[in-house]
Amino acid sequence: MNVSAHLDSDTGEEAATVSDPGLVVAVDGPSGAGKSSASRGAATELGLRYLDTGSMYRALTWWLLDRGVDPGDTGTVGALAAEPRIEVGTDPQVPWVRVDGTDITSVIRTREVTDAVSAVAAVPRVRAHLIAQQRDIIAMAGGIVAEGRDIGTVVAPDAPVKVYLTAAGAERASRRAAETSGSPAATRIDQDRRDRLDSAQSGKADDAVEIDSTSLSLDQVIAVIVRLAREYSGVPHPRHQSR
Numbered sequence: 640m641n642v643s644a645h646l647d648s649d650t651g652e653e654a655a656t657v658s659d660p661g662l663v664v665a666v667d668g669p670s671g672a673g674k675s676s677a678s679r680g681a682a683t684e685l686g687l688r689y690l691d692t693g694s695m696y697r698a699l700t701w702w703l704l705d706r707g708v709d710p711g712d713t714g715t716v717g718a719l720a721a722e723p724r725i726e727v728g729t730d731p732q733v734p735w736v737r738v739d740g741t742d743i744t745s746v747i748r749t750r751e752v753t754d755a756v757s758a759v760a761a762v763p764r765v766r767a768h769l770i771a772q773q774r775d776i777i778a779m780a781g782g783i784v785a786e787g788r789d790i791g792t793v794v795a796p797d798a799p800v801k802v803y804l805t806a807a808g809a810e811r812a813s814r815r816a817a818e819t820s821g822s823p824a825a826t827r828i829d830q831d832r833r834d835r836l837d838s839a840q841s842g843k844a845d846d847a848v849e850i851d852s853t854s855l856s857l858d859q860v861i862a863v864i865v866r867l868a869r870e871y872s873g874v875p876h877p878r879h880q881s882r
Contacts, residue, residue: 662782665790668804671811674786680861682731682784689731692787696760697747698725710755717764791844801847810853
């Protein structure tokens with residue numbers, strides 16, 4: 640698969656210099672735990688790049704669906720995994736996703752893609768391609784917060800800072816429903832289904848710090864991640880003291 644990351648800032652702001660140029664902050668956890676918002680916020684505060692690994696699986700899923708490929712046909716999905724050129728922007732303030740030059744940042748969040756992405760992400764050839772590319776992106780980023788389901792266990796097991804972000808099932812469903820304007824009950828059913836499908840690709844690293852965000856605000860979660868990063872790796876003070 641052709642995947643590239645754009646490291647330039649789309650906002651025109653220059654990221655703060657990181658004292659440890661190899662700093663990787665791995666953020667894992669189930670859907671609805673707040674990984675994306677917390678990871679983007681922490682990356683901004685720390686002056687690091689940001690990688691949403693889930694968006695890469697969604698991008699491939701969108702491309703397959705757009706061509707009428709059955710996401711359950713593992714043979715075809717695996718055979719086509721290397722076809723599209725997937726690009727991701729790593730500016731935490733304006734991350735974007737493109738496939739073959741087309742911006743698909745919004746469309747990869749549709750219900751159709753959400754319903755199919757777990758099946759695509761479980762295909763071994765897909766995972767092999769994307770994990771290799773994710774590692775390349777992390778290696779050339781010069782410091783990054785990467786979020787997903789297996790960053791600390793598979794993609795970047797040597798990351799000096801690992802976080803496992805979770806929350807009570809009902810709270811996760813409520814948050815997701817608010818984002819999608821859906822029913823909390825229906826969202827909980829879909830969430831449980833995705834958790835089951837994604838269980839093989841999900842895991843908490845033994846040395847990860849678990850953060851239960853059930854009763855925490857977004858700012859509080861970001862503050863914990865920033866504190867851990869500064870304690871473990873000596874990163875500079877955040878560029879913004881408040882959000």
